[in-house]
Amino acid sequence: MVKKEEMVVTPWEVRGKIDYEKLIEQFGIKPINKELLERIKKQTGELHYLLRRKIFFAHRDLDWLLDQYEKGNEFYLYTGRGPSGETHLGHLIPWVFTKWLQDKFNVELYFQITDDEKFLFKDNLSLNDTKTFAKSNILDIIALGFNPKKTHIFLNTEYSKTLYKEALRVSKHLTFSTVKAVFGFTNENNVGEIFFTSMQTVPAFLESVRKEKNVPCLIPLAVDQDSHFRITRDILPKLGYYKPAIIHSKFMPGLKGVGKMSSSDLSDTILTTDTEETVGWKISNAFTGQQPTKELQRKLGGNPDICSICQYYKFFFEPDDKKLDDIFRAEKEGTILAHEHKQDLTEKVNKFLKEHQKKREIAKGRIEEFMLRD
Ligand code: TRP
Numbered sequence: 001m002v003k004k005e006e007m008v009v010t011p012w013e014v015r016g017k018i019d020y021e022k023l024i025e026q027f028g029i030k031p032i033n034k035e036l037l038e039r040i041k042k043q044t045g046e047l048h049y050l051l052r053r054k055i056f057f058a059h060r061d062l063d064w065l066l067d068q069y070e071k072g073n074e075f076y077l078y079t080g081r082g083p084s085g086e087t088h089l090g091h092l093i094p095w096v097f098t099k100w101l102q103d104k105f106n107v108e109l110y111f112q113i114t115d116d117e118k119f120l121f122k123d124n125l126s127l128n129d130t131k132t133f134a135k136s137n138i139l140d141i142i143a144l145g146f147n148p149k150k151t152h153i154f155l156n157t158e159y160s161k162t163l164y165k166e167a168l169r170v171s172k173h174l175t176f177s178t179v180k181a182v183f184g185f186t187n188e189n190n191v192g193e194i195f196f197t198s199m200q201t202v203p204a205f206l207e208s209v210r211k212e213k214n215v216p217c218l219i220p221l222a223v224d225q226d227s228h229f230r231i232t233r234d235i236l237p238k239l240g241y242y243k244p245a246i247i248h249s250k251f252m253p254g255l256k257g258v259g260k261m262s263s264s265d266l267s268d269t270i271l272t273t274d275t276e277e278t279v280g281w282k283i284s285n286a287f288t289g290q291q292p293t294k295e296l297q298r299k300l301g302g303n304p305d306i307c308s309i310c311q312y313y314k315f316f317f318e319p320d321d322k323k324l325d326d327i328f329r330a331e332k333e334g335t336i337l338a339h340e341h342k343q344d345l346t347e348k349v350n351k352f353l354k355e356h357q358k359k360r361e362i363a364k365g366r367i368e369e370f371m372l373r374d
Contacts, residue, residue: 010183012121014224020057020250027226029058029248039066044104049319050097050249058223058248060233065245068216069105075216076207077101078244080112080200083133084122087140088269089316089349090252097249098220099144102151110203110372111141111153117199120192131155135367140272142366143359152372156199161374163202166209171198173235182227201232205241217244222251252315255286255308272360276350283309283346288338290331301334309341317348 007016009023024031032054041047043066050056065075079098081091102109115130122130134155141153156163179185179194207215219229226248233243254268267282274282289306291297304310310331318324330336 009224011224011228012183014251018251020223023223024058027058027223027230029060029223029226029246030062032057032059032062032247036062036066039063043069048097048100049321050093050100052321053314054250055093055315056097056220056247056249059246060229061243061245062218062247065216065218073216074107075105075218075245076108076110078110078112078203078206078217078219079221080114080203081134081137081141082114082118083130083137084118084125085133086271086273087137088271089312090254090269091137092140092144092272093252093315094220094222094249095141095144099146101218101220102147107150108207109146109151110206111146111151111370112200112203113137113153113155114196114200116156116192117196120190120196127157131157136273138367138370139360139363140356142363142370143272143356145359146370148366148369151370153370154372159372159374162206163199166202166206167195167198169239170201170232170235171195173238174198174231178231182231197228197231200228201235204229204232204244205236205239208241214240214242216242219244219246221246221248223248224251253308253311255282255312257287257289257306257308270349270353272353272356274353276353279349279353280346283342283349284339286342288331288341290338291334294337297337298334302331304328304331307331307341309338309345312345312349317345317352 005016007019007022008014009018023029032051036059037047037051040051048056069075077098079094081087098109101107113134115127115134118125118130118133119127138153154163174197176194179197183197185194204217204219207217221229226246229244229246236243254265255270256265256268267285270279270282286308287306288302288309290302291300304327310328313324313327318327327336331341
């Protein structure tokens with residue numbers, strides 16, 4: 001018998017079958033309801049498929065942020081990337097959504113690259129390694145088409161003259177016992193790890209520092225990052241700033257099925273730098289949950305909710321709801337067999353990556369348009 005694995009969702013580890021209802025309760029975050037979706041739609045004219053499909057499923061103070069916006073108090077966006085490896089497709093989900101928000105609301109975006117964090121938390125990575133991954137990840141960010149006039153990307157180790165001073169102000173309000181309680185740290189954690197949340201907090205008020213007036217902040221993120229910002233939200237009012245609003249996404253499932261896509265199991269994920277052959281190979285080994293034989297599949301059908309191919313369409317490769325329905329129905333009714341299903345997805349992914357990789361090449365000459373320097 002397979003033992004059901006316990007669910008763990010922290011910034012350092014995500015495993016087990018994720019129960020999002022339970023996370024809402026555990027984290028004390030709010031589900032995004034119909035009323036809130038209507039309010040967003042009123043401002044944006046349409047709803048992104050990631051909202052329609054409840055892939056962005058929860059929030060903190062998004063209603064407050066919209067109140068402010070309706071009163072003419074514009075907000076800015078903040079998100080980030082921990083450069084522990086090459087970018088995979090799951091990482092792109094919050095970024096694609098962030099770009100949509102930037103376009104719809106025409107607002108500033110701060111994009112923090114935590115090369116310090118990944119050095120501190122990963123035994124096998126040097127500062128040089130995390131910087132190298134950072135530079136590569138930045139190409140993916142730029143390739144998505146963010147507005148260069150309003151997008152500010154920085155590495156923590158490079159933008160440190162500005163960040164360190166602000167992080168100090170945060171850290172003075174943060175005790176070791178709070179960090180222990182929130183993250184489960186022990187006396188064995190290195191002191192850099194203990195300090196780190198102060199660095200991740202700074203961009204949540206950086207625009208207010210730079211503009212010398214309070215500006216509301218919205219942070220799109222994958223839900224594993226929420227605990228950092230529980231701390232942020234406690235501390236910022238003590239420094240005279242607004243608490244940031246947050247919008248949380250689910251994790252794109254890996255090709256092996258359950259859990260989050262993980263950068264450590266490379267055959268579970270598709271990297272933005274993968275070749276066509278690698279993509280074909282990874283998808284051909286994906287989990288579909290189909291019946292053991294063609295005959296049984298035709299007769300009984302499969303389950304799209306556990307089929308990683310169907311989930312790839314839902315999260316990324318089929319924004320059209322009607323077409324997604326057709327794909328799910330075909331899987332359920334057994335009219336599509338695993339190899340056809342995989343073949344179709346392979347074509348879609350490779351088409352996307354071909355374009356994306358072209359844009360990554362172009363991005364190499366555009367980095368400085370986006371970097372925030374001090
Ligand atoms: N710690 C995040 C990671 O490991 C990176 C990050 C920094 C981030 N600031 C953020 C993610 C703000 C989301 C929002 O990936």
